[in-house]
Amino acid sequence: MTDPNDLDVRPAFSPSAAATARGVMALTCERVAATLASYELRVLPATVAQWEAGSERPNEAELLALAKSLVVPVAQLMGGRPENLQDHRIAAGLTRPAICKIIRMKEIGYTRLERANKWRADEERTGFLVRALGLSMRDLVEVSGAAEELETLLAEAVVGRWKSQLPDITRVTGLRRKRVGDVVEALSTVFPEGMDVADVPRAAVVERFWGLLGDPVADPGAPGPWLLSGRFA
Template sequence: MHRAPFSPTEARSARMRMGLTEVHVAQSMAICGAPVHPELVDAWEQGTHVPTEPQLFALADVLWCPPTVLMGIEPRSLAEHRLARQLSAERLAHRIGMSVTDYRAAEETQRWDGDYRQTKALVDALGLSLRQLVGILGHVEELADHLRSAIEGRWKSHVTPVAQLVTVNETRVSGALRTMHAEFAEFAKRYMGHVVARNDDSRLKEIAAERSAYLRRLVDHFWELIGEAGEAPPFNAVLP
């Protein structure tokens, strides 16, 4: 079972705000189905022990605060986003139609191999967008590399890997890459046009600056074309 991040200081502060003693907390947690001794509550606040996931969820309910307050961090990983939603791995796996073993493996490796429907269910359950999921899994640089290669060369060869990376159907990815490839090609045409016309250097520098700005926004522009939430694909689309 995943050990949640835990902030002893935040836990103590939350308890004090509620005006509860360790005994009160332990009694209320028992009512929530997670019985503990008051000494364990104190140990959490002293930092010598860390609550289990069920204990963290019960403690958040007792102290009337989101789990993220007790975790003391903004969720960064897949597991932490699940904890923030007070979902066990078993419950989330069932909700998205995936085996618990496969889902736990995704959390441990930070690698997602779910199909379109499982991915859509995952982002819905965790309150995320597809773009956020790609960021959580650490694939932003990989996506940027694919986009750069696609606009500078044969974009069609990057459709499948990009579609698999962002879990969007290939029809929509193809449309986005085609558009970006054409847009980027315009910079080269404009630049060469000014070179042939022997225009002043300032105009060439402007075009070069526009090109650089376009490259810096590749990922942002891709999601603008695709849609960050990842709407449902057409019924006749091939799902990655």
């Protein structure tokens, strides 16, 4: 029978964080493997060593159990902030059935959205998701699959006519136009007009954009790409 964990992209994982956590607890790979067995997972000590070496990555069930075995938050073993819907859910320590119960959505529908990393739902379910996963506005943009578009829009805005990009940036982020405009205008003063958009340090611009906004808490009712007007199941 096919393992459902192998049907999906493996979650983010930090080999060094796992090795450090095991060292702090003074556990051998053999002991970790034995503890994982108590969660009905057959993992060899050599596999634990491969995870820490970075040559293999645990699947979702293994990662959740590993965090319990090492007595650390799941997010600590994932290294860095989650950037997609699956990793946000796993970082919160929630299985798919658990999150579906919280957001009142059928698992088949939620799974489709998670695999595409394109959250689409009404305000009520989006609110359930935001609270369950502790999402910021930036997180909500990312789990709706709009991060790459926003990155491109910001890169074009800071080296060109930023006002012409403002409607699309507002659409993608769901934020108020004036608030976004003030931040984008400030960013545009950093780069020389006419600079090649290919030379823009996109990741840095995105970080500065959200930083200047104060990394706002997600607003489930904001008119972003995630919001559907009707019911979704």
